[in-house]
Amino acid sequence: MAEIIVVTSGKGGVGKTTSSASLASGLARRGKKVAVIDFDVGLRNLDLIMGCERRVVYDFVNVVNGEASLKQAMIKDKRFDTLYVLAASQTRDKDALSREGVERVLKELSDDGFDYIVCDSPAGIEKGAFLAMYFADTAVVVVNPEVSSVRDSDRIIGLLQSKTRRAENGERVAEHLLLTRYSPARVETGEMLSIADVEEVLGLKTIGVIPESSDVLNASNKGEPVILDMESSAGQAYDDAVARILGETRPMRFTQTEKKGFFSKLFGG
Ligand SMILES: Nc1ncnc2c1ncn2[C@@H]1O[C@H](COP(=O)(O)OP(=O)(O)O)[C@@H](O)[C@H]1O
Ligand SMILES: [Mg+2]
Numbered sequence: 047m048a049e050i051i052v053v054t055s056g057k058g059g060v061g062k063t064t065s066s067a068s069l070a071s072g073l074a075r076r077g078k079k080v081a082v083i084d085f086d087v088g089l090r091n092l093d094l095i096m097g098c099e100r101r102v103v104y105d106f107v108n109v110v111n112g113e114a115s116l117k118q119a120m121i122k123d124k125r126f127d128t129l130y131v132l133a134a135s136q137t138r139d140k141d142a143l144s145r146e147g148v149e150r151v152l153k154e155l156s157d158d159g160f161d162y163i164v165c166d167s168p169a170g171i172e173k174g175a176f177l178a179m180y181f182a183d184t185a186v187v188v189v190n191p192e193v194s195s196v197r198d199s200d201r202i203i204g205l206l207q208s209k210t211r212r213a214e215n216g217e218r219v220a221e222h223l224l225l226t227r228y229s230p231a232r233v234e235t236g237e238m239l240s241i242a243d244v245e246e247v248l249g250l251k252t253i254g255v256i257p258e259s260s261d262v263l264n265a266s267n268k269g270e271p272v273i274l275d276m277e278s279s280a281g282q283a284y285d286d287a288v289a290r291i292l293g294e295t296r297p298m299r300f301t302q303t304e305k306k307g308f309f310s311k312l313f314g315g
């Protein structure tokens with residue numbers, strides 16, 4: 047059985063697609079068979095971040111509507127043999143996905159031996175976001191450490207606990223907090239909420255803290271998920287998050303401002 051992971055958030059632009067691409071790539075790098083699906087119908091973003099936009103012929107909506115087979119629509123990643131992308135459609139019809147259609151696709155992937163299906167959700171509470179979370183076993187709730195992002199995430203957590211298949215069956219979706227665009231300096235000055243603050247407000251445990259980093263934009267411009275850039279702090283932080291998803295314990299990194307050492311304090315370096 048594939049584990050279905052939804053990457054979701056209340057607000058848009060917090061880093062869901064960036065995170066979906068990196069988590070999926072990181073899981074594949076560790077030998078897992080992974081499909082990553084763009085549920086953001088009308089926007090098509092994931093294929094750009096994954097660097098496969100020119101290969102898109104058929105998309106998720108085509109498969110749901112029976113216009114193409116899953117095999118025809120799945121794009122094999124250039125870097126990892128066990129990673130596949132299912133792109134979103136550019137149709138304007140936000141209702142193009144149906145629950146039955148999504149269920150059929152997820153079941154076919156699971157039957158095909160995929161270990162993980164990563165669902166990149168659109169923001170908010172529209173149908174696409176609802177369908178992306180409905181079948182999830184695990185949710186990665188992406189939050190920026192700001193009041194508005196945290197507040198909107200609370201709404202999503204409510205839906206995860208009530209409007210999913212697991213909730214309907216009296217089970218729970220495992221929920222994890224992924225803090226992105228974290229800036230320790232801005233936490234210190236009080237402009238941003240701390241990890242502990244966000245955990246407390248949302249009642250979730252942190253699976254990863256991704257620092258604010260210009261490497262993220264560089265990576266997406268190149269069509270390479272930032273997790274492949276192991277020189278970058280964001281890449282390393284995503285790698286830690288993947289390890290934790292797989293059950294490893296790793297200390298949080300990049301969460302403190304760099305403390306000046308004794309000598310640099312002395313000499314004002
Ligand atoms: N850790 C980060 N540091 C800097 N910029 C980031 C980071 N994560 C995401 N971004 C930027 O934020 C914007 C929104 O990211 P995206 O993944 O598309 O969000 P969403 O899918 O939630 O709308 C993009 O421009 C992306 O490059
Ligand atoms: Mg997105």
